[in-house]
Amino acid sequence: MNEEDENLKVREFTLSVLTEDKSGLLNLLTIIFTRRNLNISSLNVSNSEVRGVSRFTIVTQTSKDMVGKVVKQIRKLVDVLGAFVYEEDQIFYQEIALYKVPTQAFLEGNRIEDLVRNSGARILVIEKDHIIIEKTGHSNETHELYKKLEPFGLLEFVRSGRVAISKSKRKTEAYIKELEASESNKLSIKDF
Amino acid sequence: MNEMNTATLEFEKKISAKAAKISGSEALLLCLIAEGVDTIFGYPGGAIMPIYDALYKYKDRLTHILTRHEQGAVHAAQGMARVTGKVGVCFATSGPGATNLITGIADAQIDSTPLVCITGQVPSHLLGTDAFQETDVMGISMPITKWNYQVTKAEEIPFALARAFYIASTGRPGPVLIDITKDAQFAEFDFEYQKCERIRSYHPYPELSLDKLKEAAQIINDAKKPFILVGQGVQLSGAEQELIQFAEKTGIPMASTLLGLSAVPTNHPLYVGYLGMHGNYGPNIKTNECDVLIAIGMRFDDRVTGDLKLYARQAKVIHIEIDPSEIDKNVKATVAINTDAKAALKGLISMVDQGNHAAWIAEFHACDVIENDKVIQAETFPDSGEIKMAEVIRRISELTSGEAILVTDVGQHQMVANRYYKFQKTLSCITSGGLGTMGFALPAAMGAKTGRPDRTVIAVIGDGGFQMTIQELGTIRQSNIGVKILILNNNFLGMVRQWQQLFFEKRYSFTELDNPDFQLITQGYRIPTQKVSNREYLDKALEDWLSTDGPALLEVVVEQEENVFPMVPSGASVSDIRLE
Incomplete structure (x- = not known):
């Protein structure tokens, strides 16, 4: 190309x-x-x-x-x-997803508990009628868990926006200090 | 002590005193005075009444010109800014007052005109409630301002105004809107003003790169057929002298964009004409034959480039441009010099070799002969038939020695006027370039004349555009603004009709105008007026019109179905410029 x-x-x-x-x-x-x-x-x-x-x-x-x-x-x-x-290889990034499933689903054997554990997710809240599961990862990972929880009757699902941190060594504070010291606030015409 | 001296003393006291309790409205006016503003164009209304009340007290320090529509106010402020290089200021009330400014603000944004627009707003406790005359002018103006800010507390006024003037006038200039709630106009606070000199998130003058300059100089020195494109940036940065020095040292021919016109006198031996859709033949053709294109303070608008895929592909491009977002936007630069035009040219002058490109320039002149034979001669010196727009402009150019400020509206007359007026002085071509705003010329000319009362200001307007802001004749009369108004009347929306003829099989869909009697209307506004439709009387009419003291209108009835040529059809290559 x-x-x-x-x-x-x-x-x-x-x-x-x-x-x-x-x-x-x-x-x-x-x-x-x-x-x-x-x-x-x-x-x-x-x-x-x-x-x-x-x-x-x-x-x-x-x-x-x-x-x-x-x-x-x-x-x-x-x-x-x-x-x-x-681009993707220049950052570390994550998204967080929350899943609400009926508590009833947990009462039917260990399948869902295993699923949560094996997916690197965790249980946030257990209520009488629902359980909230949290998973952090890339969207394909949170989507994978979504697919797996779907058969249990997902009550609610939400995923956050991406948060990313670059692999670059630049420090924000130093960058801002540089901006503050910059001379580009006024026009200077040099004689050559 | 008279009223004026009292106000002056009071002002000095307030500016110098560390803590003087005054209203937000008065503070606003003191900020304007501190920024060197002397004229405001505006229109009052409910939400801006406290400011107008304060203005009554400052009548001797600030001239307020009452327009007949807010669009007139903003275009007038644009006209004033364009001829003076200073920030234009206008006032409008909330709601419809503010929305009526929008066209002018968008125009100023795309044509890089420094403006500070002040709008009144409903009291802060009513924001967001659909109160009477409430409009979200912040939201509306966001895409078309360089910066906007809503003031809801009087204390914020000095900060907002200082920033507004700094942002509007520095770097690539542009419009700023400050929306002030009515309660902030009333509230009193301890006034203190300090001009803004720095904003950490705003860097209007990128540092000049010596390496890039050297690289550009090398390319220029090696060039066989270099070509300079002059944009408005030359005038905005006051680089006219540097440009001429640079061109004369290197011997490089230069052509101008529409907004770049008047930076170089048209009779300069290196000046080869006007670029773009209705520009000259040579500059368009030669764009695709040059080996180095030196674009100075311009943004490669589609009306200049035509089809980008077929634009100057053979040339190395040196792009001198202060706005980094314009670099590589339309045309990829071989070397980009991201800085002020004057700073860049000063540097380049010392690095380039003395040169001469006589043979190359002769190629432009050969094109001129073709254009002259095919178009110019017949347009400017017709010997029969109805009056042509070009001959009127040619004659005005002669009568004013090319020294007038020419304010043009939008359409055929705009292209003709800018093609045939022989500009001799800088900051003299005032037109709506990027936005193409019909109705621009009449109010912009009021602003231009107010900013430069020493110069002849001519507004060239078509019969269509005239009726978009015709009400400003009232402002011209009331404030006795000595503009010379030329109406080129063909009873058509001529440019649209031309396209319909050429590209839509002469289907003249809604372009014919059944016009009113412009003479009666102008007389109604008590402005001297004349109409001419016969070539025999044209000269005399022009002379009378130009020598009238104060404002005067001349209506010239011109050939109805005249076409403007040359023409680069929309989307075609500049090489495919048509002469007929």
């Missing part, structure tokens, strides 16, 4: 966006995707390790060419501190 085709091939990208903790940012970010008719398949917002700085983790399916343009437009937003694009 040549470089041009490679750049146009649709695949999954994870964007990590550092922003000031301000209202309206989610809207500003999603506008950039909707303008280009792109779908966001997963979204998570949390605080970062730096006070007052939020981290958006966005997963989208598109081409490298398109994600490059999108991330530049994200960086252009005034309250965005930084935006980074990762």
